[in-house]
Amino acid sequence: MLYSLGDVPCHRLCGPSVGSGGLRQSTSGCGRKTLDFDILTRGADNDICTLSGFLKLLQQSLRVRADGLAAFGVPCSSYIFLNCPTHKRCPENPFGDETLAYVRAANMIGCRVALLLLIMICRAVYIFVEQPASSRLFLVPYYAFIQDMCGHFGIKFRNSFFWMGSYGHFSQKPSRGWGTAPWIPRLFLRMTAGLRNKLSSEGVTVKKVDPKTGKKTVSGGPKLKSTEEYPRGFGRTLAIRHIFGKDKKRGLLKCTLKIAEKKLPLKEEAIVPLDWSHAELDELKCFLRAEAAAGKWTPLFSEGL
Numbered sequence: 001m002l003y004s005l006g007d008v009p010c011h012r013l014c015g016p017s018v019g020s021g022g023l024r025q026s027t028s029g030c031g032r033k034t035l036d037f038d039i040l041t042r043g044a045d046n047d048i049c050t051l052s053g054f055l056k057l058l059q060q061s062l063r064v065r066a067d068g069l070a071a072f073g074v075p076c077s078s079y080i081f082l083n084c085p086t087h088k089r090c091p092e093n094p095f096g097d098e099t100l101a102y103v104r105a106a107n108m109i110g111c112r113v114a115l116l117l118l119i120m121i122c123r124a125v126y127i128f129v130e131q132p133a134s135s136r137l138f139l140v141p142y143y144a145f146i147q148d149m150c151g152h153f154g155i156k157f158r159n160s161f162f163w164m165g166s167y168g169h170f171s172q173k174p175s176r177g178w179g180t181a182p183w184i185p186r187l188f189l190r191m192t193a194g195l196r197n198k199l200s201s202e203g204v205t206v207k208k209v210d211p212k213t214g215k216k217t218v219s220g221g222p223k224l225k226s227t228e229e230y231p232r233g234f235g236r237t238l239a240i241r242h243i244f245g246k247d248k249k250r251g252l253l254k255c256t257l258k259i260a261e262k263k264l265p266l267k268e269e270a271i272v273p274l275d276w277s278h279a280e281l282d283e284l285k286c287f288l289r290a291e292a293a294a295g296k297w298t299p300l301f302s303e304g305l
Contacts, residue, residue: 035060049105051283054112061116066124069181069242073130073230074113074137078106081134094139095278107140111278114142121150126181128238130230133161133174143178145274150180158184163191168231171201183241 037057039046047053064070078087078096087103089096096103117127131137138144138159150157157180164173166189177184209216292299 035063048109048112051281054281055284057116058119061119061125062123064120064123064125067126069126069128069238070116070120071128071130071238072113072117073228074110075106076132076135076137076228078103079135079137080132089136089139091139094136094141107278108280110137110140111142111276112281114140114146115276115279117146118149121146121155121180126179126242128177128179128181128184131176131178132227133176135176138176138178141274142276142278155180156182158182160185160188162187163189164231164234165195165199166191167237168233169227170199171227172196172199173201173227181242186241187237 036042037046037048037060039048044050045053045056048057061070077083079089084090086100087096087106095107098104098107113129117129120127129137147157157178159176159178162175162177164175165171172191177187207216288297288299291297
């Protein structure tokens with residue numbers, strides 16, 4: 001979902017497998033228009049894995065006005081610790097076992113979201129990505145690239161731990177907020193004993209012991225999928241912090257204006273374009289090449305296209 005658009009003040013983007021109904025309702029209740037992109041509530045038309053779905057999401061993203069917020073909930077099943085034996089993601093192999101269809105799909109989604117994040121930053125829109133604390137999404141080179149690019153231009157980046165249980169989730173759910181929004185560190189609220197006693201993770205994971213080897217294993221339980229749902233209190237907090245918070249939000253706008261006015265030097269060797277092939281956007285790439293050849297636009301990095 002996106003917050004604060006050119007004609008819509010706030011926008012939140014959700015991945016193709018993340019429920020955002022509670023967020024949409026809670027943020028729109030703060031007096032700001034919102035847009036959301038969610039395959040669960042809006043069907044195949046909101047499938048980021050299709051070219052038409054990606055272009056629709058891109059079109060929505062271009063409506064976000066400067067100083068707005070784009071919050072992304074990237075599907076985490078292919079990144080979390082519980083799935084490590086299957087997806088095999090690690091610092092040495094952040095893309096995991098790409099022989100598995102669901103891992104390849106997750107890599108495509110992650111890459112496409114990263115492209116949108118770059119567009120948002122260049123348009124002076126603040127970004128926020130939520131993931132479980134054990135997620136390995138941020139090991140993927142595209143996200144390290146975004147942080148390096150922001151550092152090169154003096155744009156501050158935040159990466160902070162918080163408890164989703166502090167915002168109405170049924171379990172504690174240790175989570176991580178990542179992005180350029182200045183209020184991200186303030187998402188952490190101390191988990192009191194009284195609150196912890198009210199929360200339950202029963203059914204989220206299942207612990208088993210192999211009777212032959214005695215080896216203990218932990219796997220996902222029947223409630224694991226429901227942990228992806230965002231509580232309304234979380235969406236309302238994001239909206240209030242960004243729209244009405246006292247945090248200074250003009251820094252990103254100033255940086256992007258300087259880049260646009262070429263007051264900050266942009267050296268091609270300083271930021272090496274990555275191989276974005278995981279996005280699987282060859283058809284779009286061919287179109288952009290043809291348009292560039294016709295002189296209708298000039299790519300920032302010729303090598304990247």
